Each structure stands twice: as C-alpha cells, then as structure tokens.
Amino acid sequence: MSQLEIGHVYKSFGENNVLNDLSFSVKEGEFVALLGPSGSGKSTLFRIIGGISQPSSGKVMLNGENITGKRGSISYTPQSPSLMPWRTILDNVLLGQEIAGKRDVQRALQMIERAGLGGFEKSYPHELSGGMQQRVSFIRSILSPQSLILLDEPFSALDEFTRLDMQKWLLSIWAEYKRSILFVTHNIEEALFLADRIILLSSRPATVKCEFTISFERPRDEAILLSDEFLQWKKRIHQAMKEET
Ligand SMILES: Nc1ncnc2c1ncn2[C@@H]1O[C@H](COP(=O)(O)OP(=O)(O)O)[C@@H](O)[C@H]1O
Ligand SMILES: [Mg+2]
Known part of the structure; x- marks a missing residue:
C-alpha cells in the first residue's frame, strides 16, 4: 500500500507556475529520491508535503488521510539544518x-x-x-x-568525502529504523546510490518526467559508484533529463 500519495498538485506564485500537475507515491519503508534541476520547485513541493504551504490545487494523502496544508504528520527537515x-x-x-x-x-x-x-x-x-x-x-x-521523513538536499553543502560518509551513515540508520524517506537532490549519483526509486522532475514548471526503479543490492557499498552498471544508469538518467516531455 502507498503511504504517501501526491495527487495532481499545482502551485503558482502569481504568474510563476512552479508545480504543474505533480502526482506520485511513496510506499511504506521505501527510500525515494526526487531528482530535479535547481529552481525546478523541489523545495516548494516539500513545503507543500510538509504542510508548511498550501498547493494552488491538488491533494497530499498520508495513509489514506487527507493532510493537505496540515503540519506535523510528516517529519519535515528543511534545506538548511x-x-x-x-x-x-x-x-x-x-x-x-x-x-x-x-x-x-x-x-x-x-x-x-x-x-x-x-x-x-x-x-x-x-x-x-x-x-x-x-x-x-x-x-x-x-x-x-512520524513514519515518513522528508529530507531536502541535506548534503548539498558538504564536500565530497564528508558527503559519502553521510550517505553511508544515512543508509545504515535507515536500514535499522526502516522509515520511509523522501529525499530531494539535484545530484544524479547521490540519487542512484541512495534510492530504491528515483522520480525525475522536469525543469520549472515541474512535473514528473519519469520514474526509475534502482535495484542495486543492499547494503550498498561505495564500490558500486565505480561499476559499469552505475555508469550506465548515470547515462540513462542524463539522457532522460535532456529529453523534452
Ligand atoms: N514563497 C515564494 N514566493 C514566490 N516565489 C517562490 C516562493 N518559493 C519559491 N518560489 C519560486 O519557486 C521556484 C522554485 O523554487 P524552489 O522550490 O526553491 O526550487 P528548488 O528547490 O528545486 O531549487 C523559484 O522560481 C522560486 O523563485
Ligand atoms: Mg531547494
């Protein structure tokens, strides 16, 4: 069963259409990465999911309950600590x-x-x-x-070595606590290393371009970063980002 269900979310700030008919879901215990270019509307979407801000239209459902515009149901960690x-x-x-x-x-x-x-x-x-x-x-x-955690580019300010340590640490904690995680990033490698599934967003106005199921075995070791399969994935996602929707 899906735990989180985002249904046809739109958001505009005046003339600026930021989110355009976004729909996707997160299952119980799943690690989902939301991958999109900077300025595409990822933080805007997160504020809506966290109930900090209201969508122009559309719904946020958690375990079948409508939580649109309601705070506290989801653990929301903003972009800066x-x-x-x-x-x-x-x-x-x-x-x-x-x-x-x-x-x-x-x-x-x-x-x-x-x-x-x-x-x-x-x-x-x-x-x-x-x-x-x-x-x-x-x-x-x-x-x-809360059983669902939203993380908004938590590692983007860190240098590469610290970032890898933090990613591994996050995976070990997640494996132990088995919460659902929705993780925003603009970094393809990071999304591939961490997630069970990647939801690819278009540039603004953001909509879901496509989804990828990432089946690297867990626990994941940094050695996969250097594998051919990893490189193939990177190419595939780069390609998908460039394609017009
Ligand atoms: N409170 C706000 N008022 C007006 N415009 C906003 C507001 N919050 C975000 N935006 C606009 O939404 C767009 C997407 O921003 P954001 O969600 O921060 O992108 P991302 O997190 O993907 O980098 C930007 O054009 C930004 O100017
Ligand atoms: Mg952001």
Whole structure:
C-alpha cells in the first residue's frame, strides 16, 4: 500500500507556475529520491508535503488521510539544518519528540553516540561543523514519531568525502529504523546510490518526467559508484533529463 500519495498538485506564485500537475507515491519503508534541476520547485513541493504551504490545487494523502496544508504528520527537515541555536545538541535532538509529548533521553543519547557525536551532548550548534549539524537534524527526524521523513538536499553543502560518509551513515540508520524517506537532490549519483526509486522532475514548471526503479543490492557499498552498471544508469538518467516531455 502507498503511504504517501501526491495527487495532481499545482502551485503558482502569481504568474510563476512552479508545480504543474505533480502526482506520485511513496510506499511504506521505501527510500525515494526526487531528482530535479535547481529552481525546478523541489523545495516548494516539500513545503507543500510538509504542510508548511498550501498547493494552488491538488491533494497530499498520508495513509489514506487527507493532510493537505496540515503540519506535523510528516517529519519535515528543511534545506538548511534548522537547529535552535539556544538549545544544546541533546535538547535539539529531543525537539521532535517533545512536540509529540514524550522524551526518551536514553535513546537520544545512544543515537548521538552512534552518529559519532558522543561528548557533544551539551554543546551548542555553533560549536559543530556543517556535517555534524546535519547529523543532529537527522537524528531529530529519525527519533520523531512520524513514519515518513522528508529530507531536502541535506548534503548539498558538504564536500565530497564528508558527503559519502553521510550517505553511508544515512543508509545504515535507515536500514535499522526502516522509515520511509523522501529525499530531494539535484545530484544524479547521490540519487542512484541512495534510492530504491528515483522520480525525475522536469525543469520549472515541474512535473514528473519519469520514474526509475534502482535495484542495486543492499547494503550498498561505495564500490558500486565505480561499476559499469552505475555508469550506465548515470547515462540513462542524463539522457532522460535532456529529453523534452
Ligand atoms: N514563497 C515564494 N514566493 C514566490 N516565489 C517562490 C516562493 N518559493 C519559491 N518560489 C519560486 O519557486 C521556484 C522554485 O523554487 P524552489 O522550490 O526553491 O526550487 P528548488 O528547490 O528545486 O531549487 C523559484 O522560481 C522560486 O523563485
Ligand atoms: Mg531547494
């Protein structure tokens, strides 16, 4: 059964048509990448799915319930890590749970440790690097009670080495916690390395161009990045991006 169902979503800002009849779905436990060029409307779509903004028309359904324009049903992580500067790392991590009315400090501390951030529980966000702050944002999402997590280009600001580490870390956490993830990126390799399925968006106004099912075995190792099959996939997706719809 599909967990998330996006049905005929349109969005315009005045004359600027940004989303044009977008429909797709995400299944329980699936890792889906939403791949599209910069400025195509990916963050706009995410704000609509997260209930932060209203579509001009169309629907967002979660487990059969209409959640269009409703916040809190999905764990939404915006494009830049939105940590609260006046809260410690531990208190930032616990935020998603607090909103839901429960605090599991033990589990939060375990996750902080697993993320390689042991010893930083009482630090403040400005004392951490960009990559470390990203990890804190993730832990917060993973520990939130919602079963679907939206991540908006979480690694785009990181250098290539840190990014690969973070991708591997995300996959290991996802394998353990089995949440559904909808992950926005403009990076073809990143989408291929992470996702079960790639939904390719056109440039603005964004619509779904096509979908690809990516069947690289899991757990995925970085060695696949150098395989012929990976290169073939990259070519195929490049080609599809260039084609007119
Ligand atoms: N609040 C807003 N008001 C007016 N225009 C907006 C607003 N948010 C986004 N846009 C426009 O929507 C388009 C897509 O932006 P965005 O969703 O951020 O793209 P992406 O995340 O794919 O890079 C841009 O042309 C941007 O100017
Ligand atoms: Mg964006």
